[in-house]
Amino acid sequence: MSTQTEKIKELMELRAKARIGGGEKAIEKQHEKNKLTARERINLLLDEGSFEEMDMFVKHRCTNFGMEKKQYLGDGVVTGSGTIGGRLVYVFAQDFTVSAGSLSEMLASKICKVMDIAMKVGAPVIGLNDSGGARLQEGINALAGYAEIFQRNIMSSGVIPQISAIMGPCAGGAVYSPALTDFTFMVEGSSYMFLTGPGPVKAVLGEVVTQEQLGGASVHATKSGVTHFTAKNEEECIAMIKQLFSYIPQNNLEKTPRVTCTDPIDRMEDYLNDIIPDNPNMPYDMYQVIAGIVDNGEFFEVQPNFAKNIIVGFARFNGQSVGIVANQPKQLAGVLDCNSSRKGARFVRFCDAFNIPIVTLVDVPGFLPGTGQEYNAVILHGAKLLYAYGEATIPKVTVTLRKSYGGSHIVMSCKQLRGDLNYAWPSSEIAVMGASGAASVLYAKEAKALKDEGKVDEAKAYILEKEKEYEDLFANPYQAAKYGYIDDVIEPRNTRFRIIRALAQLENKKLTNPAKKHGNIPL
């Protein structure tokens, strides 16, 4: 063999060594826990044969605590580029088989390198996290590595989409990188996220909790809202990432690629004409409305188990990717509260940052009252949603289905918040408040006088009569239409076509906000 051939053989041997990460035994252990290795995850995620690995030969530089003897090629993270459906994407996958995926200075530099390139070329970054945290032997260098990653997360925010998947432990400072990205996925049973683990919690607070109770996928999907998606296993998680990827663009200067629409744009669903119950206090399922109007009834919901009184997610109209925000009358009558407001606000801001039009379906009776809400700053959370809609410059199409009362009417993409095309169903009620509340406030004195005279039944009848008057005047869309606050009253079954035509009109919408360093959203 010539010297050159020997050199190539050496390269191959080094690559083979790098590819087995922490070794066959460590890989077996990973598989025993029903977890895939970093490379297996990447292979599932990317188009076949598209992955180009970078920094395969990187090693750490630590010599503390005998670390100079523990050297692995790649140093616990696999990084590189590839494609998903032909679209370029940069990925990093932490390798738990190497020092439990702990973050070192060099590991962080590998992640930073792919993030930097992604920012240069305008391509999304997907991070597959499976790490025991900072590499303690490296001390402050590991912390510096985290900070370098966070800074890049912040600079990339709103420029290129960033997606995180938690496929194992993610504790301490490590949680901030996923938290800074646009979407977080978690795998049920095998992933958890928390700042301080069960040990310190017990030591400091005396509280005994398991990892799952403290930061498992179900906790973050239902209670905290930290994660946007949960999957039963890693394969499902990766399939969901790909699905999400199809709805979002490469960067903030581009639009999501259109897909061929196989669903007739003029499809009419007659059941929509009857979906609103005659009794305004009766609920109906907003999912049925969404399914009836979007392409092929396909809706990719974000945070489906958190703040269920508002529904957010992606769908397509005539092949165009659209963000949907809708109140859910089946949950808390569709009221806005702290959690639903921040859930909606974050989604609206994402869509606005990445040129995804928003379709808002409104049926909101107001904000949830009570000390619980007020003490938790519902004012600020509600203001977030208000701010997000008001600042958004993307096409905004709003359809009011039934109730749209008071402050919540304003918040849900009303005309004055630069809603582009605002439609209403004939069943809509756009007013300051509901008829019963309004009548009891407006005619409280008269009702009280009747009660004082001992005419209780007459007082009730009087209030009911005034309620009817208020209903006749305001419990319809025509008062709002009279002043141009809505653009048209439409037949429910025609909603799909009207939205598609509205989006076509707004295709080339151009609107810019005043130049500023940045706004001061009520955080």
Added chain:
Amino acid sequence: MYFLSISDPQIWLLAGISILVVFAILVILVAILNVFTIVAKKTTAKVKTVKSSIVNMEQAKSFEKASEEDKAAVATALYLYFNEINNRESRVLTIVPYPSAWGAQLNPRL
């Protein structure tokens, strides 16, 4: 020391002629050696070429006569050998090009 004495007026002429004769012979010898080397090299190359081509022809003829199984075995061995000494990589370009405002000279957001 008689012969070193400058008694003969022809001595300088004789010495010069002797030196010239010696150098002339040396130059002729070098030229002859060079010619020999060139001729020897050319002859060897011709012989080698003829020999190797004969060997290749014989090998080719014997390979043609080999059975299908033998041919398959040889082909497999060659395939495995070349795979072993080469770094196998995907050679499929999966990136689909598309028009983008990102790299445009006149960036609309700048």
